[in-house]
Amino acid sequence: TAKNFRRSSHETVLRYYHIQDGGFHALYPMDQSITYSRTVYEKGASVAHALRGYLGDELFFETMTNFLQDNAYSSVSSYDMRDFITDYTGIDMTDFFEDWVFTPGFVHYSIDSTDVQQVGSDYDITVFMQQKLRGRETFANSNKVEISFMRPDYSVQTEIIEFDGQFGQQTFNLDFNPVLTLCDYNERTSDATIDESKFLQSTGITFYNGTYFSVDIQSLNENDSTFFRVTHNWAAPDAFKTEIPGLILANHRYWTIEALPSDNFKTKGRFTYNRTTTSSGYVDNEFISNSLDSLVLVYRPNKAADWTIEEASHSTVVKRFIVDSVKVGEYSLAIWDWDRYLDIQNHEVIASIADIYPNPNSGIFNLKIHDNFAGSASVINSSGSV
Numbered sequence: 472t473a474k475n476f477r478r479s480s481h482e483t484v485l486r487y488y489h490i491q492d493g494g495f496h497a498l499y500p501m502d503q504s505i506t507y508s509r510t511v512y513e514k515g516a517s518v519a520h521a522l523r524g525y526l527g528d529e530l531f532f533e534t535m536t537n538f539l540q541d542n543a544y545s546s547v548s549s550y551d552m553r554d555f556i557t558d559y560t561g562i563d564m565t566d567f568f569e570d571w572v573f574t575p576g577f578v579h580y581s582i583d584s585t586d587v588q589q590v591g592s593d594y595d596i597t598v599f600m601q602q603k604l605r606g607r608e609t610f611a612n613s614n615k616v617e618i619s620f621m622r623p624d625y626s627v628q629t630e631i632i633e634f635d636g637q638f639g640q641q642t643f644n645l646d647f648n649p650v651l652t653l654c655d656y657n658e659r660t661s662d663a664t665i666d667e668s669k670f671l672q673s674t675g676i677t678f679y680n681g682t683y684f685s686v687d688i689q690s691l692n693e694n695d696s697t698f699f700r701v702t703h704n705w706a707a708p709d710a711f712k713t714e715i716p717g718l719i720l721a722n723h724r725y726w727t728i729e730a731l732p733s734d735n736f737k738t739k740g741r742f743t744y745n746r747t748t749t750s751s752g753y754v755d756n757e758f759i760s761n762s763l764d765s766l767v768l769v770y771r772p773n774k775a776a777d778w779t780i781e782e783a784s785h786s787t788v789v790k791r792f793i794v795d796s797v798k799v800g801e802y803s804l805a806i807w808d809w810d811r812y813l814d815i816q817n818h819e820v821i822a823s824i825a826d827i828y829p830n831p832n833s834g835i836f837n838l839k840i841h842d843n844f845a846g847s848a849s850v851i852n853s854s855g856s857v
Contacts, residue, residue, distance in 0.1 A: 474658055474667075475680060477520060482665045482681035484514050485577065485605070485705045490753050495575035495606030499549035517661040518571050524659030525567055525615055526560065534559050549573070566613035576607025579663035579706040580616050581727070582654045583638070583774055594648045596620065598632055600639040601774075603706035605663040605723075610636045619656035620649035621731075625670070625698055627656060650731060653700070663705040666727075670696035671738075679703075683754070684726055686797065687739040697736050702727040708803045712777040717809045720769065720778065721758050725803035732799075740797030742768060742783075744790050744804060755804065763787040765807040772800040780805075 488509040489495045496502075496510045498518060505511065523531040538555050553568040570578065579602065586597040598618055602610050612635040619627040620643070632641045658666065665681040671688060672695075678685040682703035691697050708725035711718075726742065744766065745754035759766065770781040781802065783792040794802075826839040838848060849857055 477658065478665055478667065478681045480513060481517050481520075481661060484509075484517050485663055485665070487750060487753055488513060489606060491750075497575045498572045520659070521571055521661035522567070524617070524661070526556075526562070530560055563613070566611065570609075570611035570613075574607055574609065577605040577663040577705070578607075578611045578614075579603040579605060579704060580614070580654055580660060581664075581704070582618070582652060585652050587648060589648070590644070592646070594645050595642050596645055596649065596652065597640055597642045598652060600632060600634055600641075600654075602637050602639075603663070603704075605705050612636060614639065617655050617657055617659055618643070619653045620645055620647075621651040621653060621698075622647055623650050623731075625696070625731075627653070629657065651698075651729060653729065656700075664702050665705070666700060666702035668698065668700040671699050672696050676741075682726070683743040683745070685741045685743075687741060687793075689737045689739065691736045691738075692733045695733065697733055698731040699738075700729040702729070708778075708801065709774060715778075715780070717807055717812050718767070718780075718805050719760075719808050719811055719815070721755075721804040721806075723758055724754075725801055727801050728797060728799050730799050738797055740794040740802075742792045742794070742802060742804075744792075746790075758804065759806065760811055761806055761808045763790070766792075767805050767807070768792040768794070769803050769805045770798070770800060772798065774801075776800075778803065778805075 492505055492508045492510045496505065496508070498511065498515055501508075501511060526534065534556055537559060538552065541555070542551075549568060549572050553564045553572075556562070557564045581601050581603070583599040583601040585599065588595045588597075600614075600616065602614065604610065613633070614635065615631050615633050617629050618632050619629045621627050628645065630643050632639065634641070655662070655664070655666070656668065667679045667682060669677060669679070671677060671686070671691060672693060674688045674690065676685055676687045679701040682701045684701050684703065686699065704725050704727060705723070706725075707722045708720060711720060728740070744759070745752050746756045746759045746763075747753075748756050764785070764787055766785065768781045768783045768785075769778040771778050781792075781794060783794045785792050828837050828839070830836070
């Protein structure tokens with residue numbers, strides 16, 4: 472019940488309150504005009520939840536109790552709170568408050584990949600992390616994220632990975648080889664994700680709250696549970712490794728599917744989109760720049776693979792894609808839009824030319840280009856001659 476409440480609240484924080492409040496805002500300092508905004512109250516609750524996860528339950532509740540007692544009937548700022556927690560716990564909270572309280576937007580954590588090395592009867596599991604951003608431009612430091620290693624019986628061993636910036640890695644020694652390695656399985660972080668794990672036991676439709684996804688289970692082993700986790704990522708998916716000309720990948724959200732399916736497990740996957748601009752919308756309204764029949768669903772099995780167009784039935788009436796046999800990996804929306812694609816390509820070509828010098832010149836000049844430039848360049852003089 473608590474997790475369902477947090478998912479519902481945090482999904483609205485990620486999707487809508489920057490629309491209602493006129494942009495992504497820091498929690499402090501806050502302009503007086505939005506002192507009583509949803510950002511303050513609802514995003515504030517999400518950040519409080521993240522703080523609890525950062526410190527751990529025992530230390531969080533003890534620290535907050537003493538903070539309230541010591542500052543009863545007095546005025547305090549977020550700076551005072553930061554310094555109190557640092558002094559009381561011995562944990563430097565500078566980066567946490569800088570990145571979660573004093574900076575607008577959200578961070579997003581995901582596992583890029585893992586490497587498994589057997590050492591005797593144990594296993595060294597190296598976890599490679601990636602951080603993305605939503606509504607902000609700077610990466611967070613002093614990150615602490617739970618990583619859960621799952622056994623075949625679904626029990627988990629949870630550890631903390633710590634890293635700075637966009638990428639990080641850490642090696643953990645385990646006495647078992649995990650069947651899955653999961654990021655923030657216990658949902659303690661309040662980053663730019665909404666995820667839900669279910670243990671599926673019967674056929675039919677099952678909804679994953681706040682993820683714009685549901686399963687329509689066709690067959691499974693009804694004598695056992697099937698673990699199936701869906702993460703809706705409110706961040707841009709990784710770009711095409713090799714572009715598909717004319718196809719624009721969504722720049723704001725994508726799905727991650729993690730599962731331990733049995734041999735006879737088969738389910739359809741329903742991926743929903745929404746272009747409305749109401750309080751329940753603001754999902755894909757900026758991305759869908761063309762007709763709805765220009766939308767496609769793309770898939771890749773892991774981050775090392777490239778995106779390919781997924782075979783799926785598409786209903787523009789109920790606004791969803793249905794995949795007959797959903798697979799583990801990542802899914803994203805994409806749209807055919809040649810005007811937008813060519814505009815992006817043109818900007819990339821312009822950006823790849825660093826300098827032309829000397830300017831003016833007498834017909835002899837140098838063209839300085841970036842590493843990603845390839846092809847020919849046409850130079851036109853003031854008279855229009857090439």
